[in-house]
Every structure is written in structure tokens, then in C-alpha cells.
Amino acid sequence: MNNYIVTNLPEVAAIILFGIGFSNLLLARNLIKKIIGLNIMDTAIYLFLAAKGYVDNAVAPIVPPGAVDPDLYVNPVPSGLVLTGIVVSVSVTAVLLALTVRLYEEFNTLDIDEIVHQLRVKDKEAIR
Amino acid sequence: MSLLYNVPAFSILLPMLAGVICLVLPARASRRLTNAVIIVLALLSFLLLNSFLDGAPTFTYRMGHYGAPVGNEIRAGELESAMAMMFLVVMMLSLMGGRNHLRSDIGRSKVNLYYISVLFLLSSMLALTYTNDLFTAYVFVEINTVTACGIIISKEDGYTLAASMRYLIMSLLGSGLFLIGICLVYGLTGHLLMPNIQEAVNQLVRNGHFQAPLQVTIALFAVGLALKSALWPFHSWLPDAHSSASAASSAILSGLVLKSFIFLMIKIFFRTVGPDVMTGHAILNLLLVFGILGMLLGSVNALFEKDIKRMLAFSSVSQIGYIFCGIGLGTIAGVSAALVQVVVHAVTKAMLFIAAGGLMDASDGKKDFNALQGSGKRDVVAGAAFVVGTMSMIGLPFFAGFITKLTLVTAAAGAHDWRAYLSLTAIVLSTILTAIYYIRILSLIFGKNGSEDQDGEVRSRRFLSAHFRRHLSMDTEYILAILAFIGINLWIGLRSDVLVDIINVGLSTFQ
């Protein structure tokens, strides 16, 4: 077993952040906190991905014309993927926030359990 | 081949373009555009499938000037084109059948927004079917999630808002796990295209490098997609989301959206990771056990449900369990059975949701069992659909469900170990439970009328014949859709060899 936990510190940090975001998204009852959790989780994934593309002593992949040595530049693929991921996460956050606004107008609370409870009560009244 | 070669890319791009155009169109025009797009694509997919069955080879299609490993590709074969065809047909019929509900549930000013969501959802499902690239799959998974949320919330009440919130949260947890899986795979292999990853993974396995991260990655893909396709312990969002939406949306969500994720999972297991690594993998056993639990517990939940759409949604949980049971067996026969169940369940459950919408029409829009008493007589079309659906769900011969039960039992019996005993027992038990709750609802909707003051004789036999003599209206589309669904169900039941052939041939060229 080869233990690289010390050399992969950015990735370790990314995983810890991912855990924080994930548990917030799963467990926080306040919707805004859930959305913040989602954003922490996504950011952690981008950190993880960006760490994959990093090469020691290399520069940003702006390549002047002519033959080049690829080892001088960092890997461009993760940067592109992170860019895509950021746009996706921004869009999803917008939808979630809009949903939160409407839910707050409807139920006057941001607690998802409380909302579910209110709906159950309404259901029982409707059947009666 | 020639121009048919472009069909897969065309069928992903055309709905997107149409969706963008819908932004500036009024309600009626956007509906017509959507229908036209779906019909054109269904015809093209049919031609493509036909050419594959005539012996045309499967192909990969470069999205741009540069092929693998630097470019982006999509791949088409029998399986992909058959799935695309199924998505298109079921979506068309669901939109037709649910049209009268769409009119009442969705305000006129946002009908075009609804159709934008539908078109992009369609495009994303087709892309998930055809894609040959993991990161493209992630982007389209997100489109799928957002648009699925869009077609739920188009019917705006407290229920859909809360349900789509829960749906989004669970779904995003799934996407997060899926994305970190992609990152790990990229870190281990340096590729994003499926065949290249398979090659690299096989090499890693041969050399014995990075075994632990590889296993974790497979588990992350499985859990992430299981969250999205509502495998049993992760199903808590499904009943609310699928039961609160409008009839057409429920049919699309339950029939198609879950299936696109399951197909992606099959693709990842057997095309990306590769059958060599996956055969006998522990994660498959886990999926099998959860699938079996879902089959049983979903049915038990459905048994206690007093609301027809929630009952159908829990039935979906149980039927998804069958699919995962098939995948979990880990054999080619098992996967083939799972794919048969994907098609059959899509056709049957979409029909049942549309018919449930019709029954609710006949009962003042209520969906609890008290109000629904005798509604099968007030709407004989929906009643007939429920009869066919029940027979199919139980798995009587001549109906589509029989084929799934048959292939699944054969596949399970072929496993020859604890998996065979476990899954056979579960299939028997789950079939009994399914029979109980579906026959109960049949006896309910064909029973005595609940209360006397219900006026809703919308489509009783008397009214139906009068209706056809007088004029054709929006109800005609509903009736035609249900009849088409019944026809497809019986056709699959009677000519099952065609479907099973397509799936088996497709699986043999899948790697």
C-alpha cells in the first residue's frame, strides 16, 4: 500500500470540503443552508478536479504558435471541465433559490420538514 | 447508411433548436412544433433501427473534426436506437394523452415554457442514450434534472413546489457523487471517452495498479445514479414528485426519466468499466439486494396507499427494483431482462398515469380511493387501460409484463447460486403483492358509485358513442393515446421475439 495522503493535500482538502457540503445538503433543514451546502460541495469537486490538472513548475496553457514541449504547461482538460461545471452549478443554484422564494411565499418557512408537515396536515383536512 | 449516419446527432440537436425557437412562439404553435419534432425524430429513429436490423454495423459519430481520444463522440447501435425510439413514442403518446390536463393545470402564458422543458428533457434523454463520453453524460444529466424539475413545477401548487425541492436535492446529491466519480476516473486514466477508459481500466487491472480507487469509483457511479433512478433506499423523493405533477408529466417522469439514468448506468458498467471487471463485482450484488428490497417494500407501500397516483408511484419503485434485480444478476441474460423491463415498464406505467388522469377527470379531479369508486364505468377508456395495465403488471400471458417476468425468471434461474433463490422468491412474492393492490383498484373503479351526486359521466359507453358521432375534440387525442398504449402493450406481449431479439443483438454488439 502506497500512502500519498501527504503529497495529495489539496485533494484531501477537497474531500473534506466535499464532506462538509454533502452533509449540509443532506442534513441541514434550512433550505438556504442546503443551497450553501450544495455550493460548497460543487466547489470542492472543482478544487479536486483542478488539482488533477496541476503540474509542478508549469504555466497556464496559453501556447504561442510553433512547436512546443507539452510538459511546460498545465493540463488544459480539467480547467475546461471546471468551467463547464461552474456554469452548471450556477444555473442549478438559480433554480433552487427561485424554488426557495416560492416555497417561502407559500408556507412562510424555510424548514423543509415543516413544509412537508404542513402539507400532510392539509392532506388530512382535504380527506375529511 | 449515408444520411442515416447523422440521425443520432440530429435527434439531439433538433429538439434543442426547437426548444430555443419555442421561447418566441405562442402556446399553440409551440405545441405543434413539439409534436412535429417528436414525429420526425420517431420516424428517423425507426429508419435507423431498421437499418441496424438489416445488418448495418454500429458506428461512432464524431462531434466535430477530431475523433477519439481528443474529440467528443456519440455512438449508435441497435440498443441505442431502440431506446431512442421508445423514448420518442412514449413521450408523444404521453403528451397526447395528458393534453387536456396540461390545459387545466398550466397557465396559458407558460405553455411554451412547459414545451421548452419537454423538448430539452427529450434532447437530454436522447443524449444520455447515445453519448459515448462521460463528461457529456454529466452535463446532460444536469439538463435532465433541471428540466424534469421544470415539468413538475409547471403545475404550480404547494405540493409540486415541495416535491420538486426534495427531488432536486436528492438529484443533486446524486450528481455530486457522479461528478466526483468522473474526476476519479479521469485522474486514473486520463480519458473521458468510454472505449478509451475501458482500455485504460483493463490495463490498470492487468497491472494491478490503483485497485482501491477504481472500486470506489465504480461504487460512486452506482450510488450516484441509483439516487437519481430511485433505487429502494433512495426512493423517498419519488412518490411525491411523481404523484403531484400533471398527468403527462407524471407519465414522462415515471416512464422515461428514470429509465434514461438506468440506461446510462448500464452503459457505464458494461461499456465504460467493461464487462471483464464488472462480472461478479460486489457492487452488483449490492444492487441486486437493494433491487429485491425495493421490489418487496415498494409493493408493500403501494398496498397501504389510498391515493391512486401515489400508489402508481410506489408501484414504480417496485418495478425499478425488478430492473436492478436484472442488472444485479450480472449476466448477459440478466441485463437483457432488465432492458426488457425498462421498455415494458415505460409503456405500461405511462399508460397507467395517463389513465389515472382520466379517472380523476371522472371524479371531480380527486385522486383518493373514496372519490374514485365506480370511475372505471364513468370513463371506460381509462377503465380498459387499467384492466390491461393490471394484467401486464401481474404478468399474465399475452400482455407485455409476461415477457419481463419470463426473461427475468429465466435469467435468475441461470445464476445457479444464492442469487437465484433470493431473486426467484422475491419475484414470486412481489408478483403476489402487485396482484393484490392492482386487483383491489380494479374492483374499486368498476365497483358501485361512491356518492350519488357525481356528475362526471365524461366518457361512459353511452357518451363515448355519442361523442364519436358528433365531433372530434381534445378527448379524441386522449382516447387515441390510450388505445395506442394498449396496442403497444399487446403487441409486445404477442410478438415478444422482436423486442427480445433487438435487445440481445444490441447487447452482443454493445462492447
Add this chain to the structure above:
Amino acid sequence: MYKGTRIQTLYNLLSIVFTILLIGILLYTVSELPVMGDALHPANNEVAAHYLVHGARETGALNAVTAMILDYRAFDTLGELCVLFVSACSVYILLRVDAGRKEEEVEALDRRYEPWNDAILSKAFLFLVPAVFLFGIYITLTGHLSPGGGFSGGAIIGAGLLLYLNAFGLEKTERFMNRIRYRRLNCGALGFYFLAKGYSFFVGANDIKSVISVSDQGNILSAGLIMPLNVCVAIVVSTTVYAVYLMFRKGGFNI
């Protein structure tokens, strides 16, 4: 108050166990991963090298990231723009003015966000906003030569629009940015993107010679379709940012 029933507690407990397990497994995985920053990392393989060595010649873009997202893997970027568009539509479904909210209420709410003719604010933004716009346009137009591109440029232009809106009020902004223009710009940019990329997918896959050449690297008017595509991306991103902001503020455009 609805506080956890027994099932709720069980569910929470299970979630906590699941999360701890997940983090533990992932940390263990990271300790097994290849060393970060190593030039021999599996991710730094022939694919990345191809983008760096042949990217400029094949696509005309010096920025390898731009070359990758707008040419080699343009299909992903297409999907990305679709996510933006679709999410704007979903927000529109949710927050439209006639979505059960009274018009007067929305107007009353909106008063709070209108600027109060603040002299310092409007004078400062008079200088700041053009600079922000120029910067965004510069980043967009040189996306293939230097760091940047449609997404970052579009985000900056969108931020400029929001600054203008908050400094000078909705009425002035709607003189150049209203519903009709939003729809036309968005549909036009997305439509152009679809058609251009559809054409390039078609000729690429069918081995037809493309009429678009990629000579003259390093020039601003080089790299074939990449600059127009960057402009389209910037238009979509900036108008979407602006429209989503307005949707949250008052549920849509005035005009």
C-alpha cells in the same frame, strides 16, 4: 411544531453514518491516488499533450482551454449553454409576475430596490460601468488568444448590466435591455451557436472539407468560428444573468 418522529431520527442517524462512511472511503481513496503535480500523472497523457501541441494549428486558438471547450469538446459546451437557458426558463416559470402574485405587491416590493438618485453612486458608476463593459468585451473578443472567453466575459458584462440597473434604475436600463431584446438576443445567439456547431459536427463527422479556415494564428480575427462563438456565449451568459436577477427582483421585465 413538527419535530422529528422516530423515523425522522432514524433517517438522520443513517444519513450521518452514510456521510461519515463516504468521507472515510474517499479519504482512503485519495491516499491511494497518483501523486499530484507529477508530470507523469495519468491525467497528463497524450490527450492533454495533443491539445497543447496541435491545438493552435488545428483550431487556431492559442488558449488551449478555449480550443478544447469550443472545438474539441464543443458538444459539452453546447449542453452547458442549454443548462443556462433551461434554468432561466425554470426560474421564469417559478417567479413570473402572474404566478399568483399581485402586481401592486410586486411593485411595492420593487420600490425598495430602486436607487434613490444618489449623486455619488450615479457619478461613480458613470465612469465605472463603461470600464466594466469594455473589460468584458475585451475578455470575450480575445478569448482565443489570452485567458478568458465567452463565459468569463459574459459574466463580467452581466455584472456591468446589474451595476447599471442598480445605479440608474430599471426605466433607464429598459431603454436598451427589455423583454423583446432579451428574447431576440438570446434566441439569436443560441440559434447561431446551434447552427454553427451543427454545421461543424456535420462536416466533421462526414469528412467534408469545412469552408471555415483557421489560418493566421495569434491574430484577433483568426481561429475560424471560435471568436463568433465566444461572442454568442457572452451574449447568452450576460442576458441570462440579467434576466434571472430581474426575475428575482420583480418577476420579469417591465416592457
